Amino acid sequence: MSTVLEQIEQQIAKLTTQAVKKNTGSIRAVADGVAKIDGLSDVMYNEMVQFPGNVIGIALNLEEDEVGCVVLGDVSQLKEGDEVTTTGKLLSVPVGKALLGRAVDALGRPVDGKGPIDAKETYPVEKIAPGIVARKSVSQPLFTGIMAIDSMIPIGRGQRELIIGDRGTGKTTIAIDTIINQAKINKVGLASGNKDFRPVYSIYVAVGQKNSNIVRTIAALEAAGALEFTIIVAAPAADNPANQYLAPYSGAAMGEWFMENGLDALIVYDDLSKHAVAYRQISLILKRPSGREAYPGDVFYLHSRLLERSARLDGKGSLTALPIIETLAGDVSAYIPTNVISITDGQIFLETDLFNQGIRPAVSVGLSVSRVGSAAQIKATKQVGGKLKGELAQFRELAAFAQFGSDLDAKTKAQLERGARIVELFKQPAFNPIPIEVQVAVLFAMQKGFFDPVDVKKVVDAASSLKTFFTTRQDALLTEIRTKAALDKDLEAKLQAACESWKSSYSA
């Protein structure tokens, strides 16, 4: 018996005396959120390093005799000579459904005062995007609830669609509307008990935003009941540039969890212009060579590796990305906008002039495009809105010429009248997404000329009345459109009858 005890004692002794190897270095200089470190000879690129006081950093510059690290925390408590150790780990963030309804920082730590997050898993912040074999082409729709987008610039699950425009043109509003619409669809779908229903979870990444704006966004999502399906990753303007640089990657890691687990997710990067600026700041402090507009040479890779992580995986889920880019004076040919335009699968361009004319959302139909979304558009929308983009383009052309003279033939006049009505029809208030079946009904009424007798200025009122008519009195018809997702002769007849009924009751 004593031999057995001795054996156990020996085993304990072995375990307790086992030495742990650490690779260390010391801070040579620390400034502007970046530390220069002597030593750390074993450190790997992008490895997490540990500073005193539980502050962590990431090794970004591995030079011959020093290591440049960005510090993710309070720099003020670090001083020259402090010991730094390698961790052998890549930076990871908590992932999973436990984060839904919560606001977290770039490292996944809660910032909403609702207590700790019980996340069971973590994912690395930096991850190689899925390869060609693992991917599947985009074919399932993701409805934004914005009629101009769903009918003319459709978005599919797994797509990357850029939202681009000057400041104050409603870029964030489109993203928030889309998140709210996903929550509305999720609620209806989950309540229906349909086993094939796939909810879409949302992640909103705020980079370099004002804290007040983030609070307003959270309040809007909460008011619409969408927060329970949403994760907010906040790296506000007051946060250090390292956190602003990391936040989109952290959000992508959270989205990837949904995708890898057979679920669908939507991620909004608001916005990547500020993300590029934060990265430029870090790069300049790290003394990396600067290029055009002082951005470092790898600024394209900064965004391409992020957006390539959005995909639709074969046999798994999808991650749809809505990156936002802010332009200056509508200049889409600037460095960062052209980079992101070339990476994404299309863009929704918002124009200041349209916004000021009261056309909201201020989507410029001519400059906006969706390269893969049409494959994901449902047949019903194609049937009623397939020709809309062409009609609107013709209208713009004719409207430009019509300014020079009043002698117009009847056909041109009719085209102008129709175009003006379509423009009015697409006006939509903020945070008020329209279900796809209602969009189909409204577009059907427009195609069949039900808005033709209505004065152009009263089209918005008429459309609103038609929407109310359908949602309150034609629920069964809307459900049929939603489930069939295509208009057959029977459905068309029912829609025609419903529109006739509305017309008889509507008085402009």
Place this chain on the structure above:
Amino acid sequence: MAAHSKSAQHLARQLFRLSFEQDALSAERVGGVLAWVEKHRPANPVIVLKAYRRLVEAEVARSRALVEHAGAVSEDILGAIGAALNRKYGRNIGLSAQANPALLAGLRVRVGDDVYESSVSGQLAALAASV
């Protein structure tokens, strides 16, 4: 200033590479480097020599092991540690022992950037960080 510093660092690295003889730092060669600097007075000699000193210091630290211990350590244990380090690094590692009561119990061995932690205080610190 930044350009001067860069060229001084570059020169220091060149001088450091010249200080080796058969893959080991040679005192004779270091002396030769210092004599060259004194004679030729390169631009920014202070920055050059400071950078050179840092590189030499790091190299010296790589061939020396500092064994910190809380209690008494026998010569046998030190010998075993020395032999194990020689084997691991494939070169002769000079050993020096130093008492450090802050470790509470156990040992800590430092060779250049590498630290082998087998002390109670180290384990407590790791535990505190993981909680």
